[in-house]
Amino acid sequence: MTRTAEQMKGRAGRLARLMPSGPSTAARTPFVLLVVLLLAGGLISLLVLNSALNEGSFRLSKLKRETTELTDEQQALQRDVDSYSEPDALERRARELGMVPGGSPAFLNPDGTVSGVPERATAQPSTPTAVPVPEASVPAPTGQSSPAGSASPSPSPLTPSTAATTPAPTSTGR
Numbered sequence: 001m002t003r004t005a006e007q008m009k010g011r012a013g014r015l016a017r018l019m020p021s022g023p024s025t026a027a028r029t030p031f032v033l034l035v036v037l038l039l040a041g042g043l044i045s046l047l048v049l050n051s052a053l054n055e056g057s058f059r060l061s062k063l064k065r066e067t068t069e070l071t072d073e074q075q076a077l078q079r080d081v082d083s084y085s086e087p088d089a090l091e092r093r094a095r096e097l098g099m100v101p102g103g104s105p106a107f108l109n110p111d112g113t114v115s116g117v118p119e120r121a122t123a124q125p126s127t128p129t130a131v132p133v134p135e136a137s138v139p140a141p142t143g144q145s146s147p148a149g150s151a152s153p154s155p156s157p158l159t160p161s162t163a164a165t166t167p168a169p170t171s172t173g174r
Contacts, residue, residue, distance in 0.1 A: 083089060103119030 084093075100121045100123045102121045104117065106114050106116035106118035108114055
């Protein structure tokens with residue numbers, strides 16, 4: 001019996017030699033690789049995220065700068081519109097175009113009657129830059145003489161030389 005025990009020990013001894021003794025190092029290798037890969041993936045994803053955030057930050061600052069520039073331009077344009085819309089500026093530009101202030105208005109009622117007394121718009125020189133042309137240099141139309149003792153200057157370029165008449169209303173057949 002001692003031989004069988006020795007044989008068993010011999011067989012167990014051979015098997016024991018095939019099995020590693022102590023803690024297993026083969027099971028740790030995949031775990032370590034997994035942890036390293038997870039850490040590397042996390043680091044790379046953080047770098048990509050950081051780059052995307054920086055790019056967004058640069059784009060945001062560029063858009064803010066463009067917004068500021070466009071707001072300044074819009075305000076300058078609004079100031080220009082306001083300056084052109086002032087009553088004095090409108091009157092000056094209208095006079096430059098040859099317009100004159102209107103007289104008292106007359107209104108046409110829906111039934112075709114006129115309410116109010118229409119008056120012709122007359123030119124009133126309000127700007128000191130209008131230089132009256134001497135009467136002697138403008139020939140009077142043939143067959144008509146200028147009124148004696150009239151000291152009014154001849155029409156200036158800012159005043160219309162012919163009287164503008166308001167055309168009579170036409171019916172559309174309605």
